[in-house]
Amino acid sequence: MSPASAADDAPGDDLPRRPLHHAAAVALLSWRAGPGLVVCQLAVTIVTGLLPTGTVWGTKLLVDGLTAGDPDQALRAAGGLALLGLASGVLPHLTAYLRAELDRRLDRLLQDELYTAVTGFQGLSRFENPVFLDRLRMAAEATGGALTPVTSGLFDAGRNVITLVGLLFSLTLLSPAMAGLVTVAAVPVLIARMAMVRRRVGVLAGLSATARRQILYSSLITDVRAAKEVRLFGLGGFLKGRVLGELARSQAGERRLDRREAVIQSLLALLSTAVAGAGLLWAVFSALSGGLSLGDVTAFVAAVAGTQTALTGLVETVAGAHQALLLFGYHAEVTSMPDDLLPPPRESAELPAMRHGIELRDVWFRYDDSHPWVLRGVDLTIPYGASVALVGLNGAGKSTLIKLLCRFYDPTRGAIYWDGADLRDVPPGELRRRMGVLFQDYMCYDLTAAENIAMGEIDALPDRARIEAAARLAGAHDIVRTLPRGYDTLLSRIFFGLEDENDPQAGVVLSGGQWQRLALARALLREGRDLLILDEPSAGLDAQAEHEIHSRLVEHRAGRTSLLVSHRLGAVRAADVIVVLRDGEIVEQGTHDDLMAVGGEYAELFELQAKDYLAEAEPARTLLR
Numbered sequence: 001m002s003p004a005s006a007a008d009d010a011p012g013d014d015l016p017r018r019p020l021h022h023a024a025a026v027a028l029l030s031w032r033a034g035p036g037l038v039v040c041q042l043a044v045t046i047v048t049g050l051l052p053t054g055t056v057w058g059t060k061l062l063v064d065g066l067t068a069g070d071p072d073q074a075l076r077a078a079g080g081l082a083l084l085g086l087a088s089g090v091l092p093h094l095t096a097y098l099r100a101e102l103d104r105r106l107d108r109l110l111q112d113e114l115y116t117a118v119t120g121f122q123g124l125s126r127f128e129n130p131v132f133l134d135r136l137r138m139a140a141e142a143t144g145g146a147l148t149p150v151t152s153g154l155f156d157a158g159r160n161v162i163t164l165v166g167l168l169f170s171l172t173l174l175s176p177a178m179a180g181l182v183t184v185a186a187v188p189v190l191i192a193r194m195a196m197v198r199r200r201v202g203v204l205a206g207l208s209a210t211a212r213r214q215i216l217y218s219s220l221i222t223d224v225r226a227a228k229e230v231r232l233f234g235l236g237g238f239l240k241g242r243v244l245g246e247l248a249r250s251q252a253g254e255r256r257l258d259r260r261e262a263v264i265q266s267l268l269a270l271l272s273t274a275v276a277g278a279g280l281l282w283a284v285f286s287a288l289s290g291g292l293s294l295g296d297v298t299a300f301v302a303a304v305a306g307t308q309t310a311l312t313g314l315v316e317t318v319a320g321a322h323q324a325l326l327l328f329g330y331h332a333e334v335t336s337m338p339d340d341l342l343p344p345p346r347e348s349a350e351l352p353a354m355r356h357g358i359e360l361r362d363v364w365f366r367y368d369d370s371h372p373w374v375l376r377g378v379d380l381t382i383p384y385g386a387s388v389a390l391v392g393l394n395g396a397g398k399s400t401l402i403k404l405l406c407r408f409y410d411p412t413r414g415a416i417y418w419d420g421a422d423l424r425d426v427p428p429g430e431l432r433r434r435m436g437v438l439f440q441d442y443m444c445y446d447l448t449a450a451e452n453i454a455m456g457e458i459d460a461l462p463d464r465a466r467i468e469a470a471a472r473l474a475g476a477h478d479i480v481r482t483l484p485r486g487y488d489t490l491l492s493r494i495f496f497g498l499e500d501e502n503d504p505q506a507g508v509v510l511s512g513g514q515w516q517r518l519a520l521a522r523a524l525l526r527e528g529r530d531l532l533i534l535d536e537p538s539a540g541l542d543a544q545a546e547h548e549i550h551s552r553l554v555e556h557r558a559g560r561t562s563l564l565v566s567h568r569l570g571a572v573r574a575a576d577v578i579v580v581l582r583d584g585e586i587v588e589q590g591t592h593d594d595l596m597a598v599g600g601e602y603a604e605l606f607e608l609q610a611k612d613y614l615a616e617a618e619p620a621r622t623l624l625r
């Protein structure tokens with residue numbers, strides 16, 4: 001296993017720990033998101049936290065003033081209570097606005113951090129690792145307002161603590177024993193709730209593989225690319241069964257959890273009721289024996305209820321925040337992961353323009369320790385200015401070799417040198433800027449034709465002449481020209497805006513070969529790069545287009561360092577060097593004539609293809625006659 005994937009798997013599927021550390025990180029992020037908002041919320045929190053204590057004492061003064069026949073005290077208390085009532089009515093709205101605004105800013109920051117981290121991973125191995133993908137999904141769940149229980153929770157907890165201190169102080173004046181009992185009774189509630197939260201997040205994390213499969217199956221039901229086969233092969237029922245099966249599995253886990261929580265919550269409610277009941281009995285007996293005034297009893301009952309409410313609120317706040325913090329733990333984990341290429345690429349190193357070429361020295365590669373070798377001791381030179389063609393049967397390792405040249409992975413053993421510099425010492429961004437690449441599984445972007453080509457070099461987007469030149473070279477210009485809005489035609493079934501939706505010519509769907517030409521134009525837009533790599537550039541093209549494009553490419557590649565992968569051997573015969581790969585090993589290399597003279601694997605494949613073409617041509621000619 002590569003060091004990066006080992007780090008991704010360890011320590012298993014357990015939950016990120018250190019909730020207090022994460023709470024501090026969220027507090028710091030909130031401060032970065034809006035220091036003014038945080039200060040305002042703090043002020044509002046302190047005032048709101050003192051409101052219940054003020055109300056308890058205001059009520060006691062009012063009742064005592066009324067029973068003692070003291071109108072001044074009663075009126076002052078009533079006025080104070082009215083002000084407290086006003087504050088209780090207004091402050092929640094102010095709090096809600098401040099929270100929402102802080103959450104919006106925090107969310108932008110979190111998403112920025114997450115996407116910066118994910119786009120910063122230079123290799124591909126993470127994105128093929130299901131453990132990492134699960135963590136990424138959990139990390140993404142920490143955005144979109146999921147951290148509200150933490151940000152609001154920090155203030156809510158502060159408010160509840162202030163309320164509690166005030167009420168417990170009042171309660172201690174009336175009955176120290178009762179104050180102690182209420183506090184002690186809250187401890188098991190807190191412990192039980194925390195355990196419940198940890199368990200819930202643990203169960204949800206354990207179900208993430210189920211959720212991943214559920215998403216996979218349901219996307220197959222709705223994906224336009226799968227729609228043809230799903231209908232033709234009648235796979236709808238099968239896929240639906242899979243989705244519902246996974247759903248039932250995840251719901252069973254959640255159901256067990258809900259039942260367990262319902263039982264524990266009921267027991268905790270019983271405990272709170274018993275404590276409140278005991279307090280009420282004590283107050284009644286004390287009042288009957290003359291130990292407490294009517295105002296004291298009112299204040300006591302309100303204080304016990306207020307304390308229990310504040311304690312329950314505190315426990316719920318902490319529990320909710322704890323759950324969100326565990327999600328934030330995944331976010332913190334993903335955003336602090338080191339690069340998956342080890343050792344981390346040096347950002348400052350420069351890659352000089354190519355002078356001599358690229359050399360693979362005894363390169364061995366496998367995707368993972370558990371996978372078989374894909375490349376076995378490859379020694380290959382791509383000389384500067386030469387066109388090299390790579391051929392071989394399916395699975396021989398051709399695309400893998402290209403991925404290593406782009407440094408999406410590092411060789412497991414051996415090394416690749418660019419003019420003598422080990423690719424491990426070259427910043428991947430710098431390396432990739434030197435290349436134009438057409439991948440076998442190229443992208444079709446839901447963007448305009450011009451944008452689809454400009455994706456190869458986004459700075460060239462305003463330069464229509466350059467885009468057109470690349471399109472001409474790839475044989476795409478005549479196709480794009482005839483589109484309803486030429487280069488500005490949206491290539492998509494999905495319409496972006498309402499105005500587009502009403503335009504019947506808004507989105508255009510291209511054929512496979514037409515997409516192929518656009519993807520080729522994208523690679524050719526990166527003109528003047530040191531290395532041009534084309535992996536099956538004519539796979540989807542008709543015979544005429546293939547011939548036309550290959551003739552142009554032969555011309556274009558002349559004098560340029562290039563690597564061409566193709567199964568159509570007629571297309572590679574003009575290459576300076578043809579390399580035959582079999583099961584990850586180079587078995588032959590030389591010019592077309594050399595290899596034909598040797599009569600080995602290349603010659604055999606070439607003759608086979610040539611014979612097929614001739615055999616196909618013969619009946620066609622007969623038919624035409």
Ligand SMILES: Nc1ncnc2c1ncn2[C@@H]1O[C@H](COP(=O)(O)OP(=O)(O)OP(=O)(O)O)[C@@H](O)[C@H]1O
Pocket residue numbers: 128367371374392393394395396397398399400401440
């Ligand atoms: N991401 C991956 N993870 C694990 N194994 C992979 C991965 N990509 C390719 N392989 C395996 O590596 C081997 C070589 O695949 P590769 O795509 O390099 O072959 P290829 O020569 O380009 O084949 P083709 O002519 O079919 O395109 C195959 O056995 C394939 O299963």
